[in-house]
Amino acid sequence: MAGRLGAKRVVASDYPSETVLGPLRDNLQRGMVHRVAAQRVTVQGHAWGALDDDLSTRDRHAFDRVMAADVLWMPWQHDNLRRSVDHFLARDGEARAWIIGALHTGRANMALFLDHEELRGLGLEVEHIWERHCHGAEREWKQVREDDDGNRKRWLVIIVLKRT
Known part of the structure; x- marks a missing residue:
């Protein structure tokens, strides 16, 4: 969508596996009907926290928006995810990272990502x-809320991070 709306450059990234x-x-490719937009959108692999790949070495602090969806369900990867967000997000007061996660794995997993000191x-x-x-x-947002499993699955948590 960002490419179609005129972003100068978009990198869609996921785990670095061709699968x-x-x-x-x-x-x-199916969603990019405008040729110009398609030229501004690339796909590249990135493993969170691995900051020595081609994408990481070329694009350190290069993006004014970082968007990450469905990424908070693995608490053992939160440190790596935070490092990657910091690495790619521009060092600019206007830069923002949008982190979106579904509550299906529970609030406790999400809350761990929000560690203030980290x-x-x-x-x-x-x-x-x-x-x-x-x-x-x-x-x-409430870190603790009485949700039944059926209702919890219908909610997303939206987090906007900025530079301090």
Whole structure:
């Protein structure tokens, strides 16, 4: 969508495996009806925290927006994810990272990503955080909330990070 809306450059990234990247490339190609937009959109693999790959060495602090969806379900990868967000996000007061995760794996997993000291150590802080229902209703984020399993699966958490 960013490519179609005029972004100068878009890198769609996922785990560096052709099994994952091939379908991503195919989906983007089908969705890019405008040739110009397609030239600005690339697909590249990146393993969170691995900051010595081609993408990482070329694009350190290169993006004014970093968007990551469905990435908070593996708490053992949160340190690596935070490092990658810091690495790619521009060192600019206007730069923002949007992190979106579904509550299907529980609030505790998400809350671990929000470690204030870990974020602060990377020069990041939470600007906004809220919950959005699949039907559009919004509410404040709560680390602890009585959700039944069926209802919890209908909510997303949206986190906006900015530079400190």
